[in-house]
Amino acid sequence: xxxxxxxALxxxxxxPSHPGAVVLAEPWSSRLRRLLPIYGLIxxxxxxxxxxxxxxxxxxxxMSFTDWKLxxxxxxxxxxxxxRALDDPLFWRSLSATVxxxxxxxxxxxxxxxxxxxxxxxxxxxxxxFRLVYYLPVITSWVIxxxxxxxxxxxxxxxxxxxxxxxxxxxxxxxxWLAEPATALWAIAILGVWKGIGWxxxxxxxxxxxxxxxxxxxxxxxGAGTWQRFRNxxxxxxxxxxxxxxxxxxxxxxxxxxxxxxxxxxxxGTLGGPLNSTDVMLTYTWKQAFQEIDLSYGAAxxxxxxxxxxLISIVEFRFARQQEQA
Amino acid sequence: MIGNFRRVRLQRWLxxxxxxxxxxxxxxxxxxxxxxxxxxxxxxxxxxxxLIPEEPTLDNFVRAWGSGDFARYFLNSVxxxxxxxxxxxxxxxxxxxxxxxxxxxxSRLFFALLLFTMMVPGMLLLIPQFMLARDLGLLNxxxxxxxxYSVMNLGLNTFLLRGFFSxxxxxxxxxxxxxxxxxxxxxxxxxxPLSRPGLATVTIFSWLAAWDEFTWAITILADRExxxxxxxxxxxxxxxxxxxxxxxxxxxxxxxxVLVLFIALQRQFVSGAFVGATKG
Numbered sequence: 001x002x003x004x005x006x007x008a009l010x011x012x013x014x015x016p017s018h019p020g021a022v023v024l025a026e027p028w029s030s031r032l033r034r035l036l037p038i039y040g041l042i043x044x045x046x047x048x049x050x051x052x053x054x055x056x057x058x059x060x061x062x063m064s065f066t067d068w069k070l071x072x073x074x075x076x077x078x079x080x081x082x083x084r085a086l087d088d089p090l091f092w093r094s095l096s097a098t099v100x101x102x103x104x105x106x107x108x109x110x111x112x113x114x115x116x117x118x119x120x121x122x123x124x125x126x127x128x129x130f131r132l133v134y135y136l137p138v139i140t141s142w143v144i145x146x147x148x149x150x151x152x153x154x155x156x157x158x159x160x161x162x163x164x165x166x167x168x169x170x171x172x173x174x175x176x177w178l179a180e181p182a183t184a185l186w187a188i189a190i191l192g193v194w195k196g197i198g199w200x201x202x203x204x205x206x207x208x209x210x211x212x213x214x215x216x217x218x219x220x221x222x223g224a225g226t227w228q229r230f231r232n233x234x235x236x237x238x239x240x241x242x243x244x245x246x247x248x249x250x251x252x253x254x255x256x257x258x259x260x261x262x263x264x265x266x267x268x269g270t271l272g273g274p275l276n277s278t279d280v281m282l283t284y285t286w287k288q289a290f291q292e293i294d295l296s297y298g299a300a301x302x303x304x305x306x307x308x309x310x311l312i313s314i315v316e317f318r319f320a321r322q323q324e325q326a
Numbered sequence: 327m328i329g330n331f332r333r334v335r336l337q338r339w340l341x342x343x344x345x346x347x348x349x350x351x352x353x354x355x356x357x358x359x360x361x362x363x364x365x366x367x368x369x370x371x372x373x374x375x376x377l378i379p380e381e382p383t384l385d386n387f388v389r390a391w392g393s394g395d396f397a398r399y400f401l402n403s404v405x406x407x408x409x410x411x412x413x414x415x416x417x418x419x420x421x422x423x424x425x426x427x428x429x430x431x432x433s434r435l436f437f438a439l440l441l442f443t444m445m446v447p448g449m450l451l452l453i454p455q456f457m458l459a460r461d462l463g464l465l466n467x468x469x470x471x472x473x474x475y476s477v478m479n480l481g482l483n484t485f486l487l488r489g490f491f492s493x494x495x496x497x498x499x500x501x502x503x504x505x506x507x508x509x510x511x512x513x514x515x516x517x518x519p520l521s522r523p524g525l526a527t528v529t530i531f532s533w534l535a536a537w538d539e540f541t542w543a544i545t546i547l548a549d550r551e552x553x554x555x556x557x558x559x560x561x562x563x564x565x566x567x568x569x570x571x572x573x574x575x576x577x578x579x580x581x582x583x584v585l586v587l588f589i590a591l592q593r594q595f596v597s598g599a600f601v602g603a604t605k606g
Contacts, residue, residue: 040422045417056454141538143556157371
């Protein structure tokens with residue numbers, strides 16, 4: 001109250017980055033008049049958000065500690081749903097399938113995306129056309145690319161079998177790629193890599209703009225070869241980009257759902273088939289929730305997936321920081 | 327020096343050949359899909375595959391559009407996508423503007439909550455949203471799709487638009503507040519007209535996300551006549567004797583608007599790629 005009323009002109013002038021030291025001096029009625037329209041701006045969005053995102057997350061968390069049923073009473077069961085998951089061999093199986101899928105897709109996308117970025121970082125002909133072509137799978141929906149690959153992987157007369165058997169002769173007989181437990185998950189992972197290369201490439205291309213050209217020139221005058229320059233100049237400069245990609249692509253790997261949904265049901269008629277070989281954490285969670293109608297177990301599983309993803313992201317981040325300091 | 331020049335040219339040529347080979351690998355699945363969409367049913371699994379159809383036909387497109395409920399699926403997709411995009415973009419513009427230009431009690435908390443939900447895996451929301459939709463009678467209805475699609479991009483859109491509004495010079499808003507204009511006037515007459523590129527970007531992202539959404543739709547829709555394109559196209563694929571020409575013709579119809587947008591607005595697509603592509 002020391003300052004009394006501030007000149008009216010200053011009201012709107014206060015830069016938003018300084019949560020005003022003088023606000024105290026403002027009488028509550030004018031403060032209300034000033035704030036009301038601002039809350040009006042955020043009210044509709046925040047209401048929708050609270051009702052359909054915030055409350056549901058809390059509700060799901062609470063539900064994961066109950067034995068919720070479609071009808072009748074549900075009661076608090078403590079950690080029972082989480083303990084059940086730890087004792088559930090299919091849960092562990094889905095975790096290992098998810099990890100396998102993630103390792104393959106993340107490394108495939110990193111290596112091939114970086115390769116593509118290095119190629120397109122040079123002044124070659126038709127660069128923009130190549131970039132468009134590499135990016136095409138990124139903008140095509142998962143349902144469509146999954147159906148294309150179901151057709152390519154066809155067991156009797158698919159294009160892949162024709163190519164590997166009739167053209168290259170590297171397989172003796174046609175393989176039903178999506179119907180064999182040994183190959184199904186890897187066939188789906190190849191789709192995951194193919195779809196993600198373009199995006200990884202774009203991020204790497206942006207990162208490559210930060211590699212100073214003079215360093216390359218100086219090194220090549222000193223007689224450093226292409227590989228040496230790549231190893232000692234380009235890669236260290238791309239470390240932050242690689243960490244970012246590693247975390248984002250890992251989250252992507254753990255989020256695999258649509259491709260598996262479409263391809264496993266198309267090939268063998270069961271979600272996560274054949275023989276649960278493509279049953280990743282999200283398909284297993286979905287089945288528990290919406291096929292077995294065990295929503296509280298599904299909720300517990302979904303929180304475990306989130307916990308695993310968060311844990312891995314933190315470990316990756318720490319590891320990358322350590323590397324940087326070393 | 328001449329030797330060096332030659333080496334650079336050779337290397338460039340090598341890079342070009344590699345890029346070309348890789349490009350062929352990347353585009354082959356699309357090329358085969360397009361060619362299959364123009365083939366009569368008898369040829370869709372022919373060995374060896376013919377890239378140029380022997381008897382090209384538009385039959386698949388005509389039948390895809392005319393048969394069953396496909397036009398219905400297309401209409402449903404347009405309806406759901408247009409309404410959810412409109413809701414999501416307008417609400418997040420208001421949110422983004424408030425968070426960018428004003429500090430008010432709760433502003434940091436609200437914004438942090440929006441960002442936090444952006445990082446929550448979709449499956450975590452799916453189960454409780456399903457229960458909420460059930461309680462409100464929104465299961466098996468397009469309204470259930472519209473409301474969830476409006477919310478699913480709210481955090482990302484708000485984040486992007488807040489960046490846009492923050493970058494505007496304060497002087498613009500000063501003169502307006504001298505004239506006695508409140509936040510709403512400043513929002514409508516100053517901020518919105520100047521943020522068209524930002525609005526275009528979030529519109530594209532919201533539109534694309536809703537157009538391609540699969541998981542929520544397959545979870546809550548039961549009636550055929552409510553299917554959106556992704557669900558409808560998947561249902562064209564059958565366990566035995568799939569009419570692949572039909573499936574791919576339908577896929578191309580669904581893909582066409584996306585491709586047109588992409589080629590026309592490549593820059594927005596790629597610049598937004600950093601934030602947009604994390605959700606599988």
